[in-house]
Amino acid sequence: MRTLLVTGGGSGIGAAIARAADDAGYRVGVMDVETKAADALAESLKNGVGLGADVADADQVAAAVADLGAVDVLVNNAGVLATGPLIDHDPADFRRVIDINLTAVFIAAQAAARCMRDAGGGSIVNIASINGIHPSPNCGAYTAAKAGVMGLTQQMSVEWGEFGIRVNAVAPGFVDAGMSTPFYQNAAVRSRRASAVPLGRLGEADDIARAVLYLASDAASYVSGQTLTVDGGVINSVLAQLPRD
Ligand SMILES: NC(=O)c1ccc[n+]([C@@H]2O[C@H](COP(=O)([O-])OP(=O)(O)OC[C@H]3O[C@@H](n4cnc5c(N)ncnc54)[C@H](O)[C@@H]3O)[C@@H](O)[C@H]2O)c1
Structure with missing residues (x-):
């Protein structure tokens, strides 16, 4: 298994x-x-193991990986959002966002890749964001971190291919889950956002999970260094949003 x-x-x-x-x-x-x-x-799963750890702390992550004993697939999903204009952003908070969203991806990936190298291969999927492709106002640290996640994905794919490790990313769009849930409680925001998406709806957490499992699986056995955008087409719709006669 x-x-x-x-x-x-x-x-x-x-x-x-x-x-x-x-x-x-x-x-x-x-x-x-x-x-x-x-x-x-973990307890709600058929075969789950709960691991308390701060992903930005290399010792805690190494201990958790050792507890688990094996890692065939790592999904770097932990993240935090901080909002506000860059002109006023406290540098300590900027560093916190970079630490958890970007440095931690390196920390966990390195710990997992060492196991995968010893086992003859594996797959890593990093959760980025369309923010890393198209910045939106007041998300400066998050945008920088997520752009970094995509660059790091490419770098790791180049360095770790020789170990049989594939590294890819998923860039979710507007997802009605997790950190965005409070935002979408506002019905007006919700419907404006949904109508901006070519597929006409917000994403669900399961839309992202299916893309992650594809990249993790042998169905993607020759895919590495890629970011799969899962956004209902919204990042291609910038020109479609412009006013026209
Ligand atoms: N929800 C969206 O619209 C959306 C869109 C694009 C990308 N994303 C990305 O998806 C991922 C999951 O976000 P979500 O929306 O499910 O939010 P969420 O807040 O529900 O999930 C984030 C999880 O990370 C955990 N976490 C935070 N800091 C941690 C740390 N230092 N160590 C270990 N765990 C930590 C939190 O406890 C939480 O369980 C994030 O990387 C986020 O940037 C979300």
């Missing part, structure tokens, strides 16, 4: 990825800084 480790698996998109992986027959390591949430989610 293959083992999939998902960071930030205690809620939102990470929880959906954990459930989908469980359904697909993986043994699932659910890592989260919210230990109770990680344990509760």
Whole structure:
């Protein structure tokens, strides 16, 4: 049985990825800084292991990976959003966002890649964001971190291909889950956003989970270094949003 480790698996998109992986027959390591949430989610699975760890702390991540014992697939999903204009952004908070969204991807990927190298291969999927492709106002640190995640994905794919490790990213669009849930409680925002999406709806956590499982699986055996945008087509619709006569 293959083992999939998902960071930030205690809620939102990470929880959906954990459930989908469980359904697909993986043994699932659910890592989260919210230990109770990680344990509760793991207990709800057929074959889950809860792991309390802060992804930005290399020692905690290494200990959690050692506890799990094997990692065939790593999904770097943990993330935080900080909003506000860059002109006023506190540098300490900027660093926190980079630490959790970007540096932690390197930390967990390095720990998992060492296991994968010893085991003869594996697959890593990093959760980026369309923010890393098209910046939106007041998300400066997040945008920089997510653009970095895509660059790091390419870099790791180049360095770790020789170990049989594929590294890809998923860039979700407007997803009605997790950190965006409060935002979409506003009905006007919700319908304006949904109508901007060519497919006419917001994304669901399961839309992201299915894309992650595809990239993790042997169906993607020759795919590495790619970012798969899962956004209902919205990043291609910039010109479609412009006013016309
Ligand atoms: N929801 C969206 O619209 C959306 C869109 C694009 C990308 N994303 C990305 O999807 C991923 C999941 O986000 P979500 O929307 O499910 O939000 P969420 O807040 O529900 O999930 C994030 C999880 O990460 C955990 N976490 C935070 N800091 C941590 C740390 N230091 N160590 C370990 N765990 C930590 C949280 O406890 C939480 O369980 C994030 O990387 C986010 O940037 C979300």
